Amino acid sequence: MHRWLALPVFAAVLTACVTINVYFPAAEAREAAREFVEKVITEDNGTAPAPQQDKPGGPSATLQPAGFDWLALVGIGSAHAQTPDFNIRTPAIQAIQSRMEARFDSQLRAAFDAGALGFARDGTIVVRDAAKLDLKDRVAVNQAVAEDNRDRKALYREVAVANGHPEWENQVRDVFARQWIASARAGWWYQDAGGAWKQK
Structure with a gap:
């Protein structure tokens, strides 16, 4: 009798495991963010750094154990087995990128x-x-900063929506935040994790 009562619990655990495996693809998001950020901040006559390609079996490779897929036996697929295509090429995202680049x-x-x-x-x-700006430029720069921040917030939302997971917005923002800092050129300023300003 107890064995039959345990079956629904076992099925619920399996379902929960599959739900957990629909994960945020951090490596793919980082590469997409790097591509986007470098396009925005690279000068027209400059060349963006070449993307780093992982070797087969490298850190981005998904390791799948060999053997029998027992989840398939009960009709539950392995959600983590598919390599996600992290999408940053929708018309809305490309329009934001063009505005930010200009x-x-x-x-x-x-x-x-x-x-x-x-x-x-x-x-x-x-x-x-602000003291580093000429007086005549301050209003225009402040306006540009406000517009750029609106586009940045819209970007993080659009990337999450384009990938079918609006709930990823905060994770997308965090990945992009780290990438803007990683791509900052020598002499530019950024905030560290504690909020202190540092210069590259």
């Missing part, structure tokens, strides 16, 4: 070079030191 080239790059702006740890940019 804005960075026309207004933000010079302010970063001057030390006025910095990458915040939350994936936005901030006016770190």
